[in-house]
Amino acid sequence: MITNVISKYSSIYYYGSWENTSSDKDSSPQPSSKVITNPVHLFIIIAIFIFLTEAIIMFILSILPPLPIYKLALLDGFLLITIAFPMLYVFVLKPYIAERYRMEEKLYTLSITDELTGLYNRRGFFALAQQQLKMAKRLNREALLLSADMDNLKETNDTLGHKEGDLALIDTANILRESFRESDIIARIGGDEFVVLQIENIDADSNMLTNRLQNNFEIHNTNRYTKLSISIGIIRCKPECPYSIEELLIEADELMYKHKSNKQKS
Numbered sequence: 259m260i261t262n263v264i265s266k267y268s269s270i271y272y273y274g275s276w277e278n279t280s281s282d283k284d285s286s287p288q289p290s291s292k293v294i295t296n297p298v299h300l301f302i303i304i305a306i307f308i309f310l311t312e313a314i315i316m317f318i319l320s321i322l323p324p325l326p327i328y329k330l331a332l333l334d335g336f337l338l339i340t341i342a343f344p345m346l347y348v349f350v351l352k353p354y355i356a357e358r359y360r361m362e363e364k365l366y367t368l369s370i371t372d373e374l375t376g377l378y379n380r381r382g383f384f385a386l387a388q389q390q391l392k393m394a395k396r397l398n399r400e401a402l403l404l405s406a407d408m409d410n411l412k413e414t415n416d417t418l419g420h421k422e423g424d425l426a427l428i429d430t431a432n433i434l435r436e437s438f439r440e441s442d443i444i445a446r447i448g449g450d451e452f453v454v455l456q457i458e459n460i461d462a463d464s465n466m467l468t469n470r471l472q473n474n475f476e477i478h479n480t481n482r483y484t485k486l487s488i489s490i491g492i493i494r495c496k497p498e499c500p501y502s503i504e505e506l507l508i509e510a511d512e513l514m515y516k517h518k519s520n521k522q523k524s
């Protein structure tokens with residue numbers, strides 16, 4: 259446990275949850291219909307392109323005055339290199355490389371994105387958050403880590419069905435988007451678990467954050483049959499804090515589950 263040690267380096271705030279009574283999914287990347295991405299087809303087209311170019315060159319050479327064989331070979335190679343290869347690169351290879359790069363970027367984005375909510379997934383969060391935490395330390399900035407867990411999602415799934423549960427997850431993700439800045443890292447790292455990392459311009463009074471979240475949940479729950487409720491734990495870490503994002507998340511989770519437990523007892 260690092261609770262006692264971490265208190266030296268960070269101001270730890272714990273805020274409870276509140277209950278109120280008042281996307282399209284990304285598809286798998288598809289290649290453009292105008293770009294050839296199959297290596298076999300690409301090889302065949304290159305071979306045909308070179309063959310046709312060579313045929314045109316040979317026709318041109320056939321109408322020229324007779325030349326020694328070595329000069330014909332040199333002229334043939336020169337024309338092939340200066341005419342065929344640049345055209346081959348511009349019209350075939352360059353689009354192929356650009357399309358492959360686009361598809362790899364799309365695959366990477368999908369690999370770090372939660373399909374249901376469109377937020378970062380667990381892999382994406384830890385990859386980005388660790389970088390942001392290191393940057394915060396270099397820039398001598400504080401970091402704020404919020405752990406959130408939806409209440410009663412299992413009951414929603416059991417009584418209203420998983421479709422309604424999915425809608426509750428999507429609504430919660432949208433509320434988090436509205437409550438935080440675009441530059442903040444917001445992720446769904448588990449079934450009903452969310453986490454947010456905020457680096458720059460952290461609210462001086464963290465109560466402003468919880469009030470903004472609460473207000474957004476109240477607005478959502480107005481005239482809604484399914485009322486959303488979440489539990490949260492917040493840690494603020496100073497630049498000299500030596501711990502990793504994984505260790506900070508453990509502390510935030512403990513604070514969040516402590517409140518969830520207290521609420522269930524009350």
